Amino acid sequence: MPKPQGFRYEDRPDGTVLITHAGRRAAVLRGSRADQFRNEVATADPQLVMARWTGNYKHGNERTARNHPRNRR
Template sequence: MPRPQGFAFERRADDSVVITHAGRAAGTLRGARAARFLDEVQRGDAQLVMARWTGNYKHGNERAARAHPRNRG
């Protein structure tokens, strides 16, 4: 599975976190969810964590779907 890229996050003064993808807002986290996200980003691969928290990640079936007769064109 290719590594996601293009994600960034910004921690704001009110302790909320805004996650962006390619310069566009992909999600905002507040309170306990923001704290849990920041903890997880420090422990793991930040790009993968942000992709998972926003739902913008590959699900592993893209290659199989390309070979399906309906998608062959």
């Protein structure tokens, strides 16, 4: 499975974390959720962590899409 790309996060002075994807806001984390995100992004691959936190991760149809005739090579 290809690694998600295009996610960025901004740690703001007011304690919130803004996650964007392709320049558009994907999530805003505040309080304990922001702290938990910061700890996790420091120890794992940031792109995968941001994809999971925004809900844009493993929809369950990857195998179906890969086997579709249009996607076979």
